[in-house]
Amino acid sequence: MSVDESVNYDKVGKYSAKSETMRASDTRPTDQAARSSSSSSNSNSNSKRVSSFVQRSSLYAFSLVVLLSFITRYWKIWDPAQVVFDEVHFGKFASYYLRRQYYFDVHPPLAKMLIALGGWLIGYDGHFLFEKIGMEYVSNGVPYIMLRGWVALFGFALPPLAYMIMAESGYSVIASLLVALMVTFDNALVTQGRLILLDNIMIFFMLAAVYSYIKFFKLRYKAFGVQWWTWLLTTGAMLGCVVSCKLVGLFTISLVGFAVLYDLWRIIDIRRGTTMAQFAQHFMARAFALIAVPFALYLTFFYIHFAVLTKTGPGDAYHTSQFQMQLIDNPMTKNSFDVHYGDQIVFRHRDSGVYLDSNTGRYPLHYEDKRVSSRGQQVTGANKLSDNGFWMIKPIRDIPEFETFLTRRVAGEDIPEEEMSKWNVYDTDLVQLEHVVTGTNLRTHDVASPMTPTNMEFTTVALNDTAAFEDTVWQISIDGASKSNSTQLKTSSSFVRLISNKHGVAMWTHKKKLPEWGHGHQEINGNKKPDEKSNLWTITQIRGRKATAADQEAIKKKVVPMSFLSKYAELQGLMIKHNNALTSVHPFQSSPLSWPFLPRGISFWTNNKEHKQIYLLGNPVGWWLSDLALAAYGFLMVAIELCRRRNEQVVSSIVHRHMVRSTGFIALAWFIHYFPFFLMGRSLFLHHYLPASIFAYMMLGACFQVFFVAEYQRFTLRSWEGRARALVPSAASIVVLAAIVALQFVTFVFFSPLAYGTTGLTPEEVNARRWMATYDLHFQK
Amino acid sequence: MNDYGPAPPVVFYDQSNSNSNSISGSGGAAGNEKFDDMHLPPKPVGFSAYPLADRIMPDSPIDYPTTRPQRIRWRGASEQTVLIALTLIAAFTKLYRIGRCNRVSWDEAHFGKFGAYYLNRTFYMDVHPPLAKMLVGLSELMAGHNGTFTFKGGHTYPDYVNYRFMRIFNALFGIALTPMSFVIFRQLRIPVHFAAMATLFVTFDNAICVMSRFILLDAPLLAFTALSLTMLACFHRQRAYPFSPLWWRYLLLTGVSLGLVLSAKWVGLFAVALVGFYTVVELFEMFCNAHMPVRAYARHWVARIVALIIIPLFIYSLTFKMHFMILNRYHNSANFMPVGFQVRLRGNPLARQPYDIQTGSYVRLQSNDPGAGYLHSHDHKYPTGSQRQQITGYGYADQNNFWSIDRRMAAGTFKTKDEVDTAAEPIAGPIQDGDLVSMRHNSTNTYLYADMAFTAPISGKYAEISAVSANKDEAKSPSALWIVEIVNPEKRMKDGHIHPLGTPIRLRNLVHNCVLMSTGERLDKDWGWGQSEMACDATAKSDNKHLWTIERHVNKNLKATNMGQHMSSSFLRDFAVLNKHMWLTNNALIPDHDKHNVLESDPITWPFMIYPMRMVGWDDKGIKYLEIGNPLLWWGSAIACLLFPLQILYWLVCWQRGCLKHWRAGEFREYLDGAMMLWGGWVLHYLPFFLMGRVTYLHHYLPALFFGILFLVYQVYHASIWYLKDRGVRRVLYTLTTAIALVFWWFSPLTYGWDKPIRELKGMQWASSWPVYEDRFEL
Secondary structure, three states: OOHHHHOOOOOOOOOOHHHHHHHHHOOOHHHHHHHHHHHHHHOHHHHOOOOHHHHOHHHHHHHHHHHHHHHHHHOOOOOOOEOOOOHHHHHHHHHHHHHOEOOOOOOOOHHHHHHHHHHHHOOOOOOOOOOOOOOEOOOOOOOHHHHHHHHHHHHHHHHHHHHHHHHHOOOOHHHHHHHHHHHHOOHHHHHHHOOOOOHHHHHHHHHHHHHHHHHHHHOHHHOOOHHHHHHHHHHHHHHHHHHHHOOOHHHHHHHHHHHHHHHHHHHHOHHHOOOHHHHHHHHHHHHHHHHHHHHHHHHHHHHHHHHHOOEOOOOHHHOOHHHHOOOEOOHHHHOOOEOEOOOEEEEEEOOOOOEEEEEEEEOOOEOOOOOEOOOOEEEEEEOOOOHHHOEEEEEOOOOHHHHHHHHHHHOOOOOOHHHHHOOEOEOOOEEEEEEOOOOEEEEEEEEEOOOOOOOEEEEEEEOOOOOOHHHHOEEEEEOOHHHHOOOEOEOOOOEEEEEEOOOOOEEEEEEEEOOHHHOOOEEEEEEOOOOOHHHOEEEEEEOOOOOOHHHHHHHHHHOOOOOHHHHHHHHHHHHHHHHHOOOOOOOOOOOHHHHHHOOOOEEEEEEOOOOEEEEEOOOHHHHHHHHHHHHHHHHHHHHHHHHHHOOOOOOOHHHHHHHHHHHHHHHHHHHHOOHHHHHOOOOOOHHHHHHHHHHHHHHHHHHHHHHHOOOHHHHOOOOOOOHHHOOOOOHHHHHHHHHHHHHHHHHHHHHHHHHHOOOOOOHHHHHHOOOOOOOOOOOOO | OOOOOOOOOOOOOOOOHHHHHHHHHOOOOHHHHHHHHHHOOOOOOOHHHOOOOOOOOOOOOOOOOOOOOOOOOOOHHHHHHHHHHHHHHHHHHHHOOOOOOOEOOOOHHHHHHHHHHHHHOEOOOOOOOOHHHHHHHHHHHHOOOOOOOOOOOOOEOOOOOOHHHHHHHHHHHHHHHHHHHHHHHHHOOOOHHHHHHHHHHHHOOHHHHHHHOOOOOHHHHHHHHHHHHHHHHHHHHOOOOOOOHHHHHHHHHHHHHHHHHHHHOOOHHHHHHHHHHHHHHHHHHHHHOOOOOHHHHHHHHHHHHHHHHHHHHHHHHHHHHHHHHHOOEOOHHHOOOOHHHHOOOEOOOOOEEEOOOEOOEEEEEEEOOOOOOEEEEEEEEOOOOOOOEEEEEEOOOOHHHEEEEEEEEOOOOOOOHHHOOOOOOOEOOEOEOOOEEEEEEOOOOEEEEEEEEEEOOOOOOOEEEEEEEOOOOHHHOHHHEEEEEEOOOOHHHOOOEOOOOOOOEEEEEOOOOOEEEEEEEEOOHHHHOOOEEEEEEOOOOOOHHHOEEEEEEEOOOOOEEEHHHHOOOOHHHHHHHHHHHHHHHHHHOOOOOOOOOOOEOOHHHOOOOOOOEEOOOOOOOOOEOEEOOOHHHHHHHHHHHHHHHHHHHHHHHHHHOOOOOOOOOOHHHHHHHHHHHHHHHHHHHHOHHHHOOOOOEHHHHHHHHHHHHHHHHHHHHHHHHHHOOHHHHHHHHHHHHHHHHHHHHHHHHHHHOEOOOHHHOOOOOOOOOOOOOOOOOOO
């Protein structure tokens, strides 16, 4: 983007102060012609030659785009009347907002809040939870048409925005029209654009930010004016919105960041006469509007998020106990009791939610891999709580007072608070756990666990087995006990590790199910890395203990309120952590390298009876053409640069500058919204390429302008409302435009049954649409 | 109409609305203001002197005059004296008490051993190219070693190995760094006293010193790297006089030194990359010079292709040619090499075999698919399919690999299976292309048999292949008969007969028209012992999996001949195979994170020398050597190299603001060219290690350190002449050199060996991570 510097020297060695004046008078015919014609088209004498239709062509083109965009997005928007793909998530989240229940998601809240806002406006109460793809909307009484129609507004706005960006960047009406129509007839954008999904909303803000920045940049000669500030702040606001929809918005921010760096580099140039003070003003204005404003907005949306979601909900479990206690009706404050020795308690694994369980079954002597077990009593993780899930917590030494205390409790005696508190359990206490039903003590020992040979087996042992005593001693280790002073073991609100005093292993379980002999329970064993977060358990209840209203009031008083910023910091950390952890392999994930070539899509929804399906797939013609355009641009720029170095002028300097600065911006936008995915470890999907695909379409328009639009440079000089744009396009350019758009339209119609899911297809018809063998469509047979 | 006139009044800055109003007010199109960029006056000299940033300026040094070149000449006798004195100092530091430790120390165990192979001429395999090891071998030869000592680590050198001489020979390379650094700096137009400072810095690094004092590859590698830089600097000085004799001399010498460094270790590729970048920049600048005729430009290209690509490759392959010529004894490490190469090695068991394979010969068939092994059978059944005896591929030679091959019908005497008399006796005589044969497994007395009714047990795609007992009917059926087809035989074996080693064959079943193949799958461990699966493939496909070579031929009635005379040899093929194998082995040297290795270190820890390395055992009595550098040099060079990008950024901003220091014509290029050569060398010799998967050691940083030290001096020199007066410059020079020498002396006990308990050596622990007194990894 080194336009400023490079255009100075057109002839090697000929450069001198004199040549500056020489060159200005020395007619470069193209430039000169451009200037005179552009000015002449402005003057009244010449405007007579242009018909009023041509003069208003931009308006007509824009209206056409709006109309077509509306039709494609809203056509049969009520169909299918079932939950499609990620509506499962985003519909559900909207419902949670309306119910004001706390939920957790890896994406920032804005887009989901907007969906919820639509629901609120139409009076939807959030009763439906969108649990499975294919659930019926009508019978569940969901106003889904209004919801989709609301979200589709954003999808509907994309083609007009694309038009505005192109026109504002100095492309001709037909080049802008081409881009807008390509975007209109892109199957993937249509599919995404009419369902309750996030991407349209995010892309809308993204394009709005790009458009605002272009407006802003064009006002650079009216710096610090009202308009200048307006568009600068709008850019910042839009950036704030896009990053509040998805963290992918950071790419858009960095795109604008690069453009700003380029702009600042121009401004700081001494030859423009800027003082450092002026530069500092420019710098501060941009830093404020493009860093502080987006961040403030981002925080604001989180503030609203927390302000709306005040009740307990499915997202509680991700958070610390302090956070959870902020939520209304949360089970923590409801059931947070002190645990006393002698209580019969239930352990629940935090991550997988299973209960620590034991039953009379024994481990088989031989496993499939020929290892031998202890043949001890099974200790497993059960999905359902039964009597087998109760364990009595005991001090390790025989204390006579404890015995009497226990007998009094068993007898049902009401023991005063002060005496009870003597038997509280604290962090680092050594305890034994007695399985109540079988009357045995929990034990771990140096035998390999059934399915994880590196971990230690968990079993139980008779109460009077003194030889195994050391194996049955456990240390209570409460997570974060040292930090929060909450060293007392409580139900629900304490996360606890159970560490074997002798072996140092922690009680652990994982998602693997035991074979048949284990009743499909999870394996429990001793993890040799006790510090891992997956070793955390909670105590969900104490047998016979129920909260009284007075208890709850007392607990509520103890809750320390959290500031907004500490809530935000906690949630942000969790979002990043869980986003990075999204590595599980999904059948429809794909590698970024393949996206531009569109080798496969994503199955969104199927209807087996009528052989209907929704399959997210871009318009292959459009995508391949824009790949060609990207390659052509790269090739062209290298070729032009090499020629320029040899003093061969291929294009006029005005056109060249436009190709570097404006088209280069589009190329950078495509690159920045695409390349970083190669560095990501998480599982990736085709719809991550959609933002980049719009910029690729813009590149197609830019290349169209280079190759087919006569008098390129006249378009670079005007804003899109201006009359100078009203030039009659050449016949050739209209033919090419018509050909490309027709091709795009025909392909769009051909693939539309997959985009709308309204028409069932026979296997032959499905196979006819498998342009590449890798399209894994349904109903091929 | 609008008249733009000459030089329109332009808006140079964005602030003023009034200016732009005045233009539009004068009737100019609003578009006018957008042309401002094109009317800015030229930038001040600075980065614009770099033709890459822009077009060539008239005062650019890239002017390519054709006047007589300047001869590089020594500035009088005093400079020579300085150079000799510096070299003597270097010689003293490198040679002082060099023979003190009379044991095989550190990696001498490897490289001494490899050197010895050149004396006893036994083939060996190593991941490094041969040149540096051949030099070690040369030193052993000169020292009078006969090649019998195998350099077991920690052993005391016997009397007949003059290890002192070998170490001195190796240390000569380390000493050579000193004069080369001097020449480099003189060629970069640095005055004598700073060139002397650079050489002293290089001399006084403890790490370079200690690594030059043992029989290792580092000293030759460093010396060749330095040689490349020296030649590049000399060539750089001649760039204004293209195609002059001196220009040619240094261009060609650059190529030669690249060949040497590349043949010492593959790390030499980084030096090639440095010269490559330099050349690309140079050629691109010439491309931008529209005055240069295309013919002249083409000549530049040709000259560089010849000197910088062809010559290094030639030298690289030449070292391999010598390697192959010297190593002529067989060792089983040569088994990955092409057979044509192996049979030429003396003592190879395959070298002497009966030539013609005849009825009654016993043969061992090896699959051409690497890893599939020998055609094998044993007394175990398939658990599935026909449940007949297994046919497998087995990687090790044993009796169950031998098959007796019998000629049943001659080629051309049969067309279909109906014309074959299965009961007829075998025909005597050599087996030819197209003959019908039976394959009898010798130790179980069974026949190789294909059955289309079943599929191979694991792959499931192809027909099953099995062994049927000789006394069963199937053994007499046509399904047990195979047509031999020779595919691409050796040039000298094209007589239509099958021979050992040189005639790859296909075995096609007479009935099913399927070909014996190894599928690449492994059989189940429980019943097939993880051996490779064999099958019969009826598709027309044919690749290495379908081809077999008779690797061993036993026939008591025939006389063994030397197979070497029948096998062609191709140096290029051997060269390619060996290099590919080196590459694969090198990549297999991946770090094992479960084992904390005492010696490995991450590249990120190198520049600041976080983890120096113990080279020998640390017991109280032994002589202890520590691979530790001169901390001042390591830290100083790291800081200089890391700050350079910031300096460039700062300068760019200054340049844009018009406040960049005023440079004389060409001076800016002069500075930046030198800086990019040295700093670029550091970057290219350091950063690639981050991308490597293999294990990395501290001494991998030494080439980068060499560049780093030179760059440090380069920066110190320029900073002091920019900001200091003459006296200050001299003070900087003396202070720094003294400090470096003192620190070198301080750490010298660890460089020259410390034979008392380490506790008695005080003040060495400058960083808590250093393993001087305690080793965090000590196991």
